Amino acid sequence: xxxxxxxxxxxxxxxxxxxxxxxxxxxxxxxxxxxxxxxxxxxxxxxxxxxxxxxxxxxxxxxxxxxxxxxxxxxxxxxxxxxxxxxxxxxxxxxxxxxxxxxxxxxxxxxxxxxxxxxxxxxxxxxxxxxxxxxxxxxxxxxxxxxxxxxxxxxxxxxxxxxxxxxxxxxxxxxxxxxxxxxxxxxxxxxxxxxxxxxxxxxxxxxxxxxxxxxxxxxxxxxxxxxxxxxxxxxxxxxxxxxxxxxxxxxxxxxxxxxxxxxxxxxxxxxxxxxxxxxxxxxxxxxxxxxxxxxxxxxxxxxxxxxxxxxxxxxxxxxxxxxxxxxxxxxxxxx
Ligand code: KG4
Ligand code: ZN
Numbered sequence: 001x002x003x004x005x006x007x008x009x010x011x012x013x014x015x016x017x018x019x020x021x022x023x024x025x026x027x028x029x030x031x032x033x034x035x036x037x038x039x040x041x042x043x044x045x046x047x048x049x050x051x052x053x054x055x056x057x058x059x060x061x062x063x064x065x066x067x068x069x070x071x072x073x074x075x076x077x078x079x080x081x082x083x084x085x086x087x088x089x090x091x092x093x094x095x096x097x098x099x100x101x102x103x104x105x106x107x108x109x110x111x112x113x114x115x116x117x118x119x120x121x122x123x124x125x126x127x128x129x130x131x132x133x134x135x136x137x138x139x140x141x142x143x144x145x146x147x148x149x150x151x152x153x154x155x156x157x158x159x160x161x162x163x164x165x166x167x168x169x170x171x172x173x174x175x176x177x178x179x180x181x182x183x184x185x186x187x188x189x190x191x192x193x194x195x196x197x198x199x200x201x202x203x204x205x206x207x208x209x210x211x212x213x214x215x216x217x218x219x220x221x222x223x224x225x226x227x228x229x230x231x232x233x234x235x236x237x238x239x240x241x242x243x244x245x246x247x248x249x250x251x252x253x254x255x256x257x258x259x260x261x262x263x264x265x266x267x268x269x270x271x272x273x274x275x276x277x278x279x280x281x282x283x284x285x286x287x288x289x290x291x292x293x294x295x296x297x298x299x300x301x302x303x304x305x306x307x308x309x310x311x312x313x314x315x316x317x318x319x320x321x322x323x324x325x326x327x328x329x330x331x332x333x334x335x
Contacts, residue, residue, distance in 0.1 A: 004077050006317060007065075007101075008310025009058075011094030012086025012114050013139070014045045016057040017306035018065040020076070024314030025123055029068040030300075030307040033057045036180065043179050044169070051089035058097050073105050080313020083111035083323070084333030085140065091329030099325055110313045111323040113335045115141055116153060118269035120312035121301040129264040129293070135254045137278070138270030139165035139180065142250075144208045144257050145335070150315045153335045156257060157208025164246060165272045167212035171219050171242050175235050185239045186275050192236025194244035196222060201249065208253055215245050243277050251281045258292050267295045273302040 003022055010017040014035040020028040035053045039045045066073065081098035084091055102109040118141075119134045133156075134145040142159040162170070165182055172181020175188075198218050201211035219242050226233045258266050266286060272278065279296055286294035301308060 004314060004317075005071070005075055006110075006310040006314045007076050007079050008112075008117075008306035008308070008313055009079065009081040009094045009098045010114075010117065010304060010306040010309045011054045011058065011090050011097075012082045012084070013090060013304060014039055014050050014053075015304040016054050016061050017304065017309075018061045019306035019310050020065060020069050020071070021124070021307055021310035021314060024311055024318075025127070027124060027307050028071075029065045030305055031061050031065045031068065032305050033061050040179055043173060045087070047087045047089055050087055051093060054090055054093035058093055062097065062101075073101070073107075076105075076107055078108040078110050078313065078317045080110040080112050080309050080317070081327075082114050082117060082309055083327065084330035085114055086329070086331060088329050088331040091331065095327055095329045099327060103325060108317065109323045109327065110317050110321060111327055112309045112312045112316065113153075113333055115143065115145070115269075115335050116312045117308040119145065119147070119153075119267060120315065121269060121297045121305070121308035122267040122295045123311050124301055124307055125297050126295050128267070131261060131263045132265040132267055133254065133257050133261060133263050134267045134269055135250065135273075135282075136269045137164040137250065137272035139163060139169065141270060142210050142212070144254065146257070146261055146263075151319055155335060156261075157210065157253065159210040159212065160203075161211050161213035162216060164210070164212060164250065165270070167216045167246065168272065170216050171239075174220050174223055175238065180271075182272060182275065185243060186277060188236045188239035189243040189277055190240075192234060192238075192240035194241040195237050196233070196241035198222075198241050198245045200245050208257055210249065210253070212246065215242065243275075247275075247278050247281045250278060251285055254282065255285050255289065258286075258289065263292060265293045265295060268297065269302070271303045273297065274299045
């Protein structure tokens with residue numbers, strides 16, 4: 001059987017990315033242009049600026065990917081693109097680029113859900129085995145997803161308010177750190193100890209849902225109360241205490257889901273999967289559960305990229321799923 005080559009295109013937020021993946025598992029090229037520097041001074045992603053950067057970058061990144069791959073477009077089997085969720089203006093750039101490429105070259109078009117992409121980043125590390133549970137933690141999402149086979153996604157728990165990454169970014173802002181704050185809090189947390197007892201939102205017994213807004217408010221209140229009493233709380237103590245609370249809930253619920261669903265694998269996905277504390281806490285817990293294999297992608301595949309879109313697209317392409325020229329960016333797409 002001849003090799004399969006899928007091009008992935010991702011523009012849902014603030015990364016313009018194009019990748020080519022061989023046989024769904026092997027990265028041929030993975031080009032990512034980050035816009036973080038342009039959004040930093042606004043303390044978050046500005047949608048209009050994101051769209052403009054994508055327009056400027058997309059053809060450059062596309063040409064760079066094809067040059068690095070040293071392969072003609074005609075050798076591709078399909079174009080896979082993020083349909084949603086994300087910023088509508090940002091999504092539209094990738095979707096229209098993918099449609100134009102597919103139309104001009106007579107290639108099949110495959111649409112991919114951004115979160116399915118994050119989950120399939122794991123297939124670039126190791127073959128997936130089912131059933132599995134994916135812990136998806138990013139700036140926009142916090143979800144536990146049960147997969148009984150390829151392409152089957154059942155959300156068994158999700159955040160009821162802030163996403164984990166969003167909570168990280170807001171707490172970081174309170175502590176005066178630049179956007180995105182996750183990596184800064186992560187670094188600071190390792191310099192302090194979790195001496196402050198912050199809340200953990202377990203919710204109803206048995207629930208796999210999450211809630212981080214109460215924790216975020218607790219951190220902000222702790223800072224303000226200390227200021228009023230002219231006390232100073234070490235930022236590393238706050239960061240460590242906040243991180244301990246987030247990780248405790250994420251890890252406990254993931255381990256419980258893994259046991260209840262009797263899964264073969266647990267896979268980690270999304271930008272917050274880059275968190276060192278989360279990675280080591282999950283590793284420690286699953287060392288005690290030897291029947292469940294834990295997969296954690298390298299940092300470059302945790303944050304937004306197009307290799308994960310191509311990896312997911314490869315499976316959907318094999319299943320015969322096709323998008324047509326009516327494909328549109330869908331900011332609220334459900335998995
Ligand atoms: O998946 P992603 O790149 O974009 C979305 O689809 O949201 O995730 C970005 C999020 C940001 O909130 C960022 O602060 C967070 O991931 N993040 C981290 C770490 N690295 C990135 N959060 C905690 N610890 C980290 N090391
Ligand atoms: Zn993402």
